[in-house]
Amino acid sequence: MTTPTFDTVQVGDELPTLQLPPVDRTTLALFAGASGDHNPIHIDTDVARRAGMPDVFAQGMLGMAWLGRLLTGWAPQSRLRRFDARFQGITHLGNAMRCSGRVVEKLDQDGERCVRIELQSANQFGQTKIVGEALVALP
Amino acid sequence: MIDKKWIGHELPASVLPIERSRLQFFAKAIGETDPIYTDQAAARDAGYPDLPAPPTFLFAAELDSGASDRLLTDLQIPIAKLLHGEQSFSYHRPACAGDTVTVRSTVSDIYDKKNGALEFVVKTSRATNQRDELVAELRTVIVCRR
Numbered sequence: 001m002t003t004p005t006f007d008t009v010q011v012g013d014e015l016p017t018l019q020l021p022p023v024d025r026t027t028l029a030l031f032a033g034a035s036g037d038h039n040p041i042h043i044d045t046d047v048a049r050r051a052g053m054p055d056v057f058a059q060g061m062l063g064m065a066w067l068g069r070l071l072t073g074w075a076p077q078s079r080l081r082r083f084d085a086r087f088q089g090i091t092h093l094g095n096a097m098r099c100s101g102r103v104v105e106k107l108d109q110d111g112e113r114c115v116r117i118e119l120q121s122a123n124q125f126g127q128t129k130i131v132g133e134a135l136v137a138l139p
Numbered sequence: 140m141i142d143k144k145w146i147g148h149e150l151p152a153s154v155l156p157i158e159r160s161r162l163q164f165f166a167k168a169i170g171e172t173d174p175i176y177t178d179q180a181a182a183r184d185a186g187y188p189d190l191p192a193p194p195t196f197l198f199a200a201e202l203d204s205g206a207s208d209r210l211l212t213d214l215q216i217p218i219a220k221l222l223h224g225e226q227s228f229s230y231h232r233p234a235c236a237g238d239t240v241t242v243r244s245t246v247s248d249i250y251d252k253k254n255g256a257l258e259f260v261v262k263t264s265r266a267t268n269q270r271d272e273l274v275a276e277l278r279t280v281i282v283c284r285r
Binding site for chain 2: 027031035047064073076077085
């Protein structure tokens with residue numbers, strides 16, 4: 001990975017997009033175990049239906065972890081200073097999420113040169129599921 | 140309605156020993172293929188003492204310990220009514236395999252919108268390592284649909 005530098009990055013630059021495969025039950029089961037989120041609404045269809053949902057759906061933190069991959073694929077994780085997400089919609093089975101990010105500001109924060117990045121995760125129908133923001137310190 | 144008496148409530152500390160195999164499992168679950176997250180030699184080459192925990196991994200601490208479930212029980216939020224509204228992380232230093240991270244959380248706010256149809260609980264957390272150094276600060280907003 002070539003680390004982006006403060007001087008070469010410009011406001012408006014897009015991070016390389018991260019395209020995920022459609023969400024399936026296996027992914028939800030693996031993430032339940034790996035993340036420690038054992039809420040059955042994400043892994044047991046019966047429980048999801050009793051809660052009034054059409055089927056199981058993705059853990060919010062799975063979507064945020066994918067946005068994390070977008071960030072650490074662009075700059076080393078050791079440069080990540082802040083990472084915020086707002087969960088705006090439910091990510092359903094079959095949704096193929098596209099994670100994108102755009103540099104919106106270059107700034108000095110606590111004596112470090114940083115860029116502020118707007119983040120978004122949307123499915124193949126253009127429905128936004130997560131919006132977020134990150135602060136990354138660049139050399 | 141969620142009783143506002145819980146504002147200021149401190150959750151029991153959650154201790155999360157960060158294990159290499161758990162991080163490898165987490166990387167698999169999120170489709171992470173960068174070897175620094177699964178291969179010790181690659182992590183060392185990248186300047187980490189061992190595999191680094193990915194940016195959102197520390198959220199596991201209070202799930203593993205049961206502190207998250209306990210909070211929902213205390214606040215009488217049924218799991219079927221629960222939504223994750225917002226999540227923030229501020230990072231101070233890496234957490235890697237071999238570290239033991241302790242997360243301590245406080246309920247910092249409880250409020251409602253739409254005449255109580257949506258209730259919000261804000262939890263703020265500090266994650267420290269075995270040297271008592273600050274690793275990260277977390278802020279979680281959970282939403283209860285009535």
